[in-house]
Amino acid sequence: MTAALGTIYTLEEAADRLRTTPRMVARLARRYGRCARIGREYRFSEGDLAALWDAIRLPAKEPWAHHATKQQVEQAYADIAAHAKKARDARLAARQALRNRTTP
Structure with a gap:
């Protein structure tokens, strides 16, 4: 028995x-199955709308969840610097290889 x-x-x-x-509502209704269809027309109950609203709400975050710690920031900068050094060394090695190449 339904409510x-x-x-x-x-x-x-x-x-x-x-x-x-309307396009967004139809897409959400198809994704979450919260509607009735009569031919090509969609129909929504109050419960359907409440369920769709709950589906598109963002989850609550902890207040500190979006902040990186000092160690995380330092590690990120170190990773970026290491990647840049590796790319720079590869470019220099490629240039050196071109210079050392002998022409016939």
Whole structure:
């Protein structure tokens, strides 16, 4: 047995309610299976819209999650410097090999 449906919305009404485009709502509805289809038309219940809203919400982050530690920053700079040195050494070796090449 299903719960009461409440208000039923068309694709355009659902898009207005979620403040997005009808195309985006249709794509989300297909991805998450939260709609009814009658022919080519989509219909959404209040529960469908709530489920779509929950699906597109960003997860909460810890306040410190987006900050790198000092050691992580230092390691990143060291990795970049090592990569640059390796590329520079390879270029110099290639130039030296060209200079040492004898012409017939």
